[in-house]
Amino acid sequence: MVPMLFPPFAISSTSRFGSFYLLLRPMLLPTFELTLGLVALIVAFGASASLAKQYQLPERLCGLTGCLAFLLFIGFRDNGATNVFLGGMGLFTALISSAYSIEIIRFFYNKGWCIRLPDEVPVMTRNGFQLLMPLLVIMLSISVMNAVMLQTTGQILPQLIGEALRPLIVASDTLTAVLISLFLCNLLWFVGIHGALIITGIMNPFWLTYLFENQRALAAGEAVLPHIYLQGFWDFYLLIGGIGSTLPLVFMAIRSRSRQLKSVGKIGLLPSLFNINEPILFGFPVIMNPVFLLPFVFVPLINACIAWYLTQMGILDRAVAMLPWSMPSPLGAAWSANGSWKNMCMCLFAFFNAWMLYRPFFKVHERQLMQLEK
Numbered sequence: 057m058v059p060m061l062f063p064p065f066a067i068s069s070t071s072r073f074g075s076f077y078l079l080l081r082p083m084l085l086p087t088f089e090l091t092l093g094l095v096a097l098i099v100a101f102g103a104s105a106s107l108a109k110q111y112q113l114p115e116r117l118c119g120l121t122g123c124l125a126f127l128l129f130i131g132f133r134d135n136g137a138t139n140v141f142l143g144g145m146g147l148f149t150a151l152i153s154s155a156y157s158i159e160i161i162r163f164f165y166n167k168g169w170c171i172r173l174p175d176e177v178p179v180m181t182r183n184g185f186q187l188l189m190p191l192l193v194i195m196l197s198i199s200v201m202n203a204v205m206l207q208t209t210g211q212i213l214p215q216l217i218g219e220a221l222r223p224l225i226v227a228s229d230t231l232t233a234v235l236i237s238l239f240l241c242n243l244l245w246f247v248g249i250h251g252a253l254i255i256t257g258i259m260n261p262f263w264l265t266y267l268f269e270n271q272r273a274l275a276a277g278e279a280v281l282p283h284i285y286l287q288g289f290w291d292f293y294l295l296i297g298g299i300g301s302t303l304p305l306v307f308m309a310i311r312s313r314s315r316q317l318k319s320v321g322k323i324g325l326l327p328s329l330f331n332i333n334e335p336i337l338f339g340f341p342v343i344m345n346p347v348f349l350l351p352f353v354f355v356p357l358i359n360a361c362i363a364w365y366l367t368q369m370g371i372l373d374r375a376v377a378m379l380p381w382s383m384p385s386p387l388g389a390a391w392s393a394n395g396s397w398k399n400m401c402m403c404l405f406a407f408f409n410a411w412m413l414y415r416p417f418f419k420v421h422e423r424q425l426m427q428l429e430k
Contacts, residue, residue, distance in 0.1 A: 095264070117184065122154040149213055164193070230285070245343070300352040330384065389402065
């Protein structure tokens with residue numbers, strides 16, 4: 057939808073396509089604003105309901121309570137304008153308000169400080185009455201906190217969080233952050249730990265914040281978008297064929313003289329095209345194999361440096377959309393950057409670069425397996 061709303065080329069109102077586009081855009085824009093524009097509110101409900109499920113509390117009612125707490129924290133506007141903190145700028149506030157409200161509800165439930173009704177009363181009604189006292193405390197406490205923050209700092213919680221996290225957010229969008237996160241992820245994977253779950257779990261809130269800031273800059277018509285290190289950068293430049301950029305190994309294996317490698321290559325081809333490379337990691341094997349330690353860790357780092365500097369120089373385009381990580385890398389890189397053919401070319405270059413760097417190590421491993429097969 058992003059390329060349709062903000063096309064990467066000039067639209068002429070005199071052409072048929074331009075006239076159709078000018079008619080279509082106002083129809084699509086509300087959908088864009090009411091999905092990504094409300095993402096923090098959606099996160100508040102989802103996080104609250106998920107935490108409530110862990111504590112065996114009523115999920116939907118707790119989810120709505122988390123939404124209420126979030127809305128109280130971000131405040132309301134008298135003029136009816138859309139609150140900017142309902143979008144990406146309110147993500148951290150949404151998580152904090154969810155945890156705060158659910159922990160209060162849990163505390164009241166554990167202490168038994170709830171209005172209890174007979175079992176004959178329908179479950180939904182009983183749950184609603186049990187939430188009345190913690191809900192009252194949540195609303196009053198947030199109102200008091202808002203008053204104190206406004207009186208002492210002149211700002212509300214999301215503004216304070218934004219100021220506090222700004223140095224961290226800025227530091228997370230640097231080449232150093234890319235290299236450290238990628239190095240740790242690959243190293244953890246090499247010893248058999250799912251490093252991607254750990255690293256992406258840490259980076260996701262920052263990536264979402266960067267994504268919404270890039271989209272806002274694109275909508276404002278800014279020539280240079282503010283952020284480089286987004287999920288699209290991670291998924292489509294650094295994970296070509298999966299963690300470690302192992303797609304070249306698949307094609308080498310298919311043509312290998314080793315029966316084991318040839319079989320693994322055929323099995324792993326289709327999944328690797330969609331960035332799923334467990335058949336390669338455990339079938340070669342790459343995991344815990346000292347032959348592949350250097351390329352597995354450092355090939356993505358080299359591609360990261362090249363992609364970073366090309367993006368910083370303005371040769372490559374910056375991401376403005378979040379796509380599934382399982383999308384083939386060239387297509388994902390192009391679509392995530394508003395249809396950029398240059399980003400697609402970067403993926404192809406990264407593939408051939410990985411091929412050249414992996415090849416000598418693959419040959420060593422192939423010789424070892426062929427000796428064992430004899």
